[in-house]
Amino acid sequence: MEKYSRIFVAGGTGLVGSAIIKNLLSKGYTNIISNYHIRKPVVDGVDYYPLDLTKQQQVEYFFETFQPEYVFFAAAKVGGIVANNTYRAEFIYSNLVIQNNLIDISYQNKVKKLLFLGSTCIYPKNCPQPMKEEYLLTDTLEYTNEPYAIAKIAGIKMCESYNLQYGTNFISVMPTNLYGPNDNFDLETSHVLPAIMRKIHEAKISNAPRVEIWGSGKPMREFLWSEDMADACVFLMENRDFEDTFSTTPGGEIRNTHINIGTGVEISIHDLAYLIREIVGYTGELYFNTDRPDGTMQKLTDVSKLHALGWKHTVELSEGISRLYQLYNANDDYDSL
Template sequence: MKLDSKIFVAGHNGLVGTAIKKALLSKGYQNLVLKTRSELDLSSTIKVEEFFQKEKPEYVFLAAAKVGGIIANNTYRADFIYENLMIQNNIIYSAYKNGVKKLLFLGSSCIYPKNAPQPIKEEYLLTDTLEYTNEPYAIAKIAGLKMCEAFNLQYGCNFISVMPTNLYGENDNFDLNTSHVLPALIRKFYEGKLNKSNSVEVWGSGNPRREFLHSSDMAQACIYIMENINFNDLINNSKEIRNTHINIGYGSDVSIKELATLIKNIVGFDGEIIYDKSKPDGTYQKLLDTSKLNSLGWKPKITLEKGVKEVFEWYINQKK
């Protein structure tokens, strides 16, 4: 990419898109095409086609998606599979038809089997059953990944798929009914502190382990890949054409209990942590193997403690 290249960031107001937009601007990329949901309905095939024909972006970051935590994924199963399939199908196909030079599709680590060996290598995709609670979302993301792969092989496109681990950062979702665990815990402990509560409830047993990557690190990885890595590079460095996507992770994980204790201390909550074992734990562990990305020249820089402190400061500033 050149600094004056026309770049479309789909989903620029979400956690992922916000970080990518901010990172691009900080690197000097100024010719960004940004559309809000009211300006462009990405689930509309006609509107997306018209947008690509008019704007002709050279590069696309496909960060738009319907996302949520365990409860949201399990409750709105139809919405999660339908909306995500429509968004990615429309953008990927229009990118192909309008000669986009490179597209980066962002998936999720939930695409991997529920009981995949740890750490999870890219080659473990489609080797076993998925976690049921987020199966519709995972299937949609697998379809997007395979769509990129298929268009590369059949039409010579340069569409790269990346699979980030659990992300957190500025502009995260802090709704207790639909958010992921890390922002939910920040809000719970902060409100517990303000209300001088004796305890804070955490869903599940606290035993599952999760890997967390700051959205700023994720954005830097995505831009690095767009600037330096092509689909043919991935084929040449692989034993097979399948599973050419790239994991983006931190490289280590923590238990939910360890995460809760860390956030409790950072927030300054003095009460007790109570684990509600009636709530689902989800997959026990989802640690990504990031050796492929590391070998391509990129590693994360933001530690979990530093990242949580930054997000907590951002969160309380939004409350002022």
Template sequence: MELSARIFVAGHRGLVGSALVRCLQRAGASNLLLRSRTELDLTDQGAVAAFFAAEKPEFVFLAAAKVGGIKANDTYPAEFLRDNLAIQTNVIHSAWQAGVRKLCFLGSSCIYPKLAPQPMPEEALLTGPLEPTNEWYAIAKIAGIKMCQAYRRQYGFDAISVMPTNLYGPGDNFDLENSHVLPAMIRRFHEAKLAAAPSVTIWGTGTPRREFLHVDDMAEACVFLMQHYSDAMHINVGVGVDLTILELAELVAKTVGYDGAILTDPSKPDGTPRKLMDVARIHALGWRARVGLADGVAQTYRWYLEQLQGAGVRA
């Protein structure tokens, strides 16, 4: 992938998309194609086809998706399935039709079975039942992987699929109704500190283990793979290390400066017991994550405070 080429970052205002734009610009990309949701509705097949025909991108990062945590996935299953299937289908098909040279499709670690072997190798896909709380999103992402494989097999389209572990960092969603666990914790512990709350209660038992990858590392991995990887097999991107949700809560509390009690609520769902990525394949190619979790959480908290201050909110 030449950095002077016409590169379309679909979903450039989201967590991953904005990190991709930062990464590409730092690397010297000079011809990025960026469209907001109001400028280009990726669920609109005709609009997507017209965009590709007019702009003729050479490389595509498909980072656009409807995303959210356990609660959002459980509350809006139809939207998570419908919108993601539409976005993927429209972009992948139009990219092939318009002669795009290479496409990078971004998935999620939730594609793997709930009780997949740990760490989860790429070969674990479709070997068992999915986690029920986010199976709608997972099925859409699995369909995206299979679509990339089908277009590669039938048409010779160079489409790769990249499966990140849990992502976090600048640009994340901190809405308590729809956010993922780490940004939700940052907000809740920050607000608890301001309110001098005696305790914060986290969902579930606190025992599930999760792995977290800084979004800037993810962006660098995507650019690296666009330059060094071409295969039908999807590829995992992660750090290869995990911790419990309770340990994560303790880290966030320490970072924020909250010294109250941390309680658990076993009546709320835990989700998958463990989600640790097997990253042997990408390590063998020569890429490794660089941002440590403690540093990454501190950086993300600083970014969150800056957004509050910019909006005139007490921080």
């Protein structure tokens, strides 16, 4: 990418997209466009336009009008274990429609390069640890987030298939669990880390004697600061092409065209909750409700491929949680959730 290249960040108001935009601006990119649904952000150096990515005609008009050269595909319908299991139809439908629109229309408009963001939930429920890229599609998925995972797998394979048939340059990355600025703290739709933070913060404010944490606390999870993730995405967009990312089987079949993005470090939900408790300054009890689902017991990414390319995360978990809690306290919008 050149500094003046026309770059479209799809989903630029969310946790992932906003971090990518911030990273691009910090590196001197000057021609960035993004989309919004309801509230138009004000960010110097970025042009935002209303666009519903589930509407094919709107996406076609947008691409024909603005002719983006590079696309960061950070748009998705996302949520934690509750949302994934409750809104199963919405998660598979919305994500498939968004992917079909963006990937195909990027091809039709001769986008030079696209980066598709998935999720490590694409890997099997009982996947060997740490999870290597080659473990994709080797076993069954975790049921609670199966619709979302299937949609993301379809996105990877759609990028791969367009590359092989049409000669496009669409690459895919699989970030681990993310947290950071512009995170979602809604208890119904948020991921585990911000959900626990909000529960513990509200218990502290109300002097509640204990906080319920879903599940046994035994599952292991890996967490990556969203701005580190964004830096990895821009790094890969600048330095890697599709032909650099895949491996082949002995029979010549192309496989493993995506790259994991993570820290390679995991923590139990039990220890995460107590770490958040300490940072928030709550002194009450944490109650782990085993009647609630645990989800996949372990999801640690193998990041050796990314490390070999010269990229490594910089923000450790305790520092990131402290940063996020400062943002949570400073943002009045979170109080209205």
